[in-house]
Amino acid sequence: MSDNKSYIMNTENVAPIIQVPSFLEMRGIRHGFTTRIGGVSSGIYRSLNLGINLDDDKEKVLENYNRVGKAMGIDVNRISCPNQVHKTNILVAKEEDAGDGIARELSHFEIDAQITNVPNLPLIVYTADCVPILLADPVSRVIGTVHAGWRGTVAGIAAMTVEKMVEVYGCLPENIQAAIGPSIGPDNYEVDEEVIKQVMSCPYVDSSPDNRVDQGIGQGDFLIQIRAGSYVDETRGVPDFYKGSVQTHPGAAYSIFRTVHVRDRYMLNLWNLNELILLNAGLKMSNIHQTRLCTMKNHELFFSHRYTNGKRGLNAGIISLV
Incomplete structure (x- = not known):
């Protein structure tokens, strides 16, 4: 694994997972960005759609989650699923939030970022061109997810989530690593x-x-x-x-x-x-990692809202403490 590579694609399982080398080096943290490949959905949702509230067959979406869970080594029935609305509300996820939106009906609304220190409580962020950001503090053992479209970005949701990690868990910003995942790139936005x-x-x-x-x-x-x-x-x-x-x-x-x-x-x-x-x-600059994968350019690999005029499924970024 070369130090200058911004990502690797793990293809050991049927659902390929995009991963960041520096995150793989952190003990007790599992993470990944999904593609649209390796699922069972069809039509505009072909094939690994993770948008559970879209007009896709729910059983197929749940099978897609199971495939991602196997690839990442996480319990997908414990994922805390947000209802993203391009705002800046941040959920401090607790044990009772495990499975919210996937194993039972969604109870948290208008959430675009999450943080937690609870083991085996995977956090997820959904995107189809917007920027997914995964955060991890391996010292304090705290993780986070951020949904950053242009509105959330200019409102500073990424910084606000870091500030919330500092406020709630006492994290030091210089210990936090960030992975900026597949999203629409500067040549297409x-x-x-x-x-x-x-x-x-x-x-x-x-x-x-x-x-x-x-x-x-x-x-x-x-x-x-x-x-x-x-x-x-x-x-x-x-x-x-x-x-x-x-x-x-x-x-x-x-x-x-x-x-x-x-x-x-x-x-x-x-x-x-x-x-x-x-x-x-x-x-730190050395703790921020861009995958630099454009969802619109690589629309056969990822769902892209712009490329399909909104007729698409959802990619995801997922992170969990173990």
């Missing part, structure tokens, strides 16, 4: 100017003129420098995916969006934006 205005107002990103290292909106990539005081591991060097976006400034600079040849249209980079938000929440 076209948005309008209204979305960009919201990005610029994100409370967890300092986009003030003094912190910009670009030449102004309308001239290619819009870059934001890492805030002074963030945990930048200078010995790690600059990863390949920053090349072309790094200037001669004290910290690395992140390409957040770039202009296109259509008036008032932009290509938004939710991967970099969420990484920047996590850095400013106190995570």
